[in-house]
Structures are given as C-alpha cells and as structure tokens.
Amino acid sequence: MQQNQEISALIRTCVGYLERNGYTNERIERYKSMWRNGICLYMNDRGLSDYDPTVGERFIQTTISRIVTAGERDIIRSVSVLNDILANNNISKRITHPIKRELRGQIGEVIKRFLAKLKELRRCKSTLQGHLVYLYRFNQYLEVNAITSLEDINEQHILSFVSTQTNNRTNIISSLKLFLRFLHEERIITKDLSYALAGYKWKKTEKLPSFYSEKEVKQIEGSISQSSPVGKRNFAVLLLSTRLGLRASDIAGLCFSNIDWENSLIALEQYKTKNEIKLPLLTEVGEAIIAYLKFGRPKSETTNIFLSARAPYRPMTGHAVSSCVRQQIDASHVCVAERKKGPHAMRHSLASRLLEQNVSLPIISEALGHQTTDATMSYLQIDMQMLRKCSLDVPAVSEDFYNQKNGAFYE
DSSP states (O other), X not given: OOSOEXXXXXXXXXXXXXXXXXXXXXXXXXXXXXXXXXXXHHHHHTTOOEEOHHHHHHHHHXXXXXXXXXXXXXXXXXXXXXXXXXXXXXXXXXXXXXXXXXXXXHHHHHHHHHHHHHHHTTOOHHHHHXXXXXXXXXXXXXXXXXXXXXXXXXXXXXXXXXXXXXXXXXXXHHHHHHHHHHHHHTTSSSSOGGGGGTTOOOOOOOOOOOOOXXXXXXXXXXXXXXXXXXXXXXXXXXXXXXXXXXXXXXXHTOBGGGEETTXXXXXXXXXXXXXXXXXXXXXXXXXXHHHHXXXXXXXXXXXXXXXXXXXXXXXXXXXXXXXXXXXXXXXXXXXXXTOOOSHHHHHHHHHHHHHHTTOOHHHHXXXXXXXXXXXXXXXXXXXXXXXXXXXXXXXXXXXXXXXXXXXXXXX
C-alpha cells in the first residue's frame, strides 16, 4: 500500500487500469479532463508533485460547494479513483448502502418479536420489509413523544400517528392493525387497540390503465437512435416491452439461457409471479438483441443480456429498465398528458392492440403471463371499440306511457 506517488505516474496507472477493465474511451477522457483541470492544477498552483489522500481531501474542500451538483459528484469520484489506485491498485465499486432501521427500546423489541412470528408464518421478504418500515416509523413517533412503554400507548397516540403519515397510509394502517392485534393476542397488553383503526374505510376507485395507440408506440420506437451502444441496448429493451409486453424486472433478468434461437422462443420464470412463460422471439426483437450483443454490449462474464452503460458493467436493474423506457417516451415527443410512462404502460398498450384485433382473453392472458383471465379483465376497460359493440339501443317509449293517469306522475 503506497502512501503517496507522483501525480502524473499515478494518473498513468489509473488510465491503464481503466483501459484494462473495459471503460469506454469517452469515460476515460472524461477522467483525464477532470484530473488535468482539477487536481493537477490545484497541485501545480501549490508547487506539489506527489499526491496522497490528504491532498485530494484538501482539494475537494476548496472546490466543492455545500450543495453538491452532478458535475461536482464526478470530481469527487475522480479523486476517489486516485485514492483507490494508490491504496489497492483497484477501483472500488460505488455501493448504495440501505437505510438501517434500528428498532429501539421495549416497543422496538416487541416489534422484532412480531416480525419474527410473521417470518415463522412464512410471510415473504417484501411483506416483512414493508411491516418493518411502517412499524419503524411508529416506533420513532412514540420515541419522539416520550412514549417508551406499551402500556402507555392509547387510541389518541395511534390516530395521531396515522394522521401524520401522508404516503402509503393504507399499508401503514394494515401493519398497525396486525401489530396491535398481536399485542392483545399475546397478552402483552390487556386491551385490543386495533379497534381504534376500525373506522378507517377506503373506497377503491377504478383506475383506467395508461396505454398508447399503435401510432404512438411506433413513434416511440422510431425515436431511438441506434448509432451508439446505449441506443442499441435501449432499442432492444423497448421492443421487449412494446412487442412482447415483458415487465421491467423480467427484461432486466433476461439471460442468454432464456433465448432459444433455433426455435425462436423466449422462455423465462417471471420475477413477479414465479410462473414460467414462453413467448415467440419476433424477428424485430431478435434482430435488435443481436445488434446489441454484436455491436453494443460491453465484454462481461455475466449471463444477463442487458448491462449498465458505464463500467464497472453490471446487469441492469428493473428500475434502470423502467427509467430507460420513460426516457425514450419523453424523447419521442409523444403527448403523454396524464398517462403513466414505462414498461407497464407499454404492456397495457400491447393488451389494447390485441383486444382491437379480436384476440381472445385467454390467449392475451397467456401472452402477458397472467395466472387467470381475471387479471387481464382490467384491460377490457381500455377497449372502447369493444365496449361500444356491447352497448344496447334504448327502445323508444310511446306517448301513451307518459300520458297514463293523466300524466300526473311526471308533473
């Protein structure tokens, strides 16, 4: 582990590492520009030739503002790269650390017992995580209000906490009800406080799925420039969404083993339902994937087809896929209005087109990977032509009907 190194030699070492690990020429030139116009100028002005982490720290302190901009984040990253190469001859990956939710005090310990019981009941990981998030908020609220004992909790505390929550209130109340019932059933408290939330009622409103017409979808597909590696990747991702209706999570998880090139099939286990689905590998989709694999995909040992645009190259996430599709919709200049953007809207649009072509509901359900046709029924709401066919003519009413009993009933 080196303590310091002459800055020019260190930068040459960094560039060599970036080249060996497949960083794009554009990214390497960006780093060289940041070093040349940043740390090098700073050291040159102060007559310094050897770099060490304290030099980089002082440079950041004198350069970066209190509110860090996107460009300044890149400068900080350029200094981190120098520090990593100097210390380990390797560049560490940027890792986002999840929020730690520590349940404290007596109430926190009982919440842990509640979550442990749910785990024993084989509740899924995402469900447990949701309960943890909402009950952690409740734990914090009680702590701020100096309530440290379960016996001190009353109906007013519960209702007051719920009133402070603006997001996911339905889920929060559901978690609270379960927790409060648990306290009573386990005889931790004598009173079942869940009744305080019994008065909360929600009227589930029907939501029309967002969808785009065939003309709009073609405009979105045609707006992508396929001249760059990212463009080739985004085009293939978009076609998997618009032509096959795959969810973002399934596009992100698509691997080489999922594609049967000889039989022109895509076979995968859906991330959401865990059910297997087989779809035809349409010519346009297959050609777009091949173009990306041959001319756009970075070299990588990973079996996932779609990778991040910047090194170190990692499989795309569902969030990245959704963001990619949203950006393409924005770039296409299609008038979005109040509609949602993303792969799910493209999935709805595919269902709408299939309905317009009089494809039967079971076939659409199979194509979308739904377990039953019930899940597909919501798409009938967007088939206006079919709904019009279902409408009945209103029969004419004779004049005698209105004149019965001398018309007194209708006065």
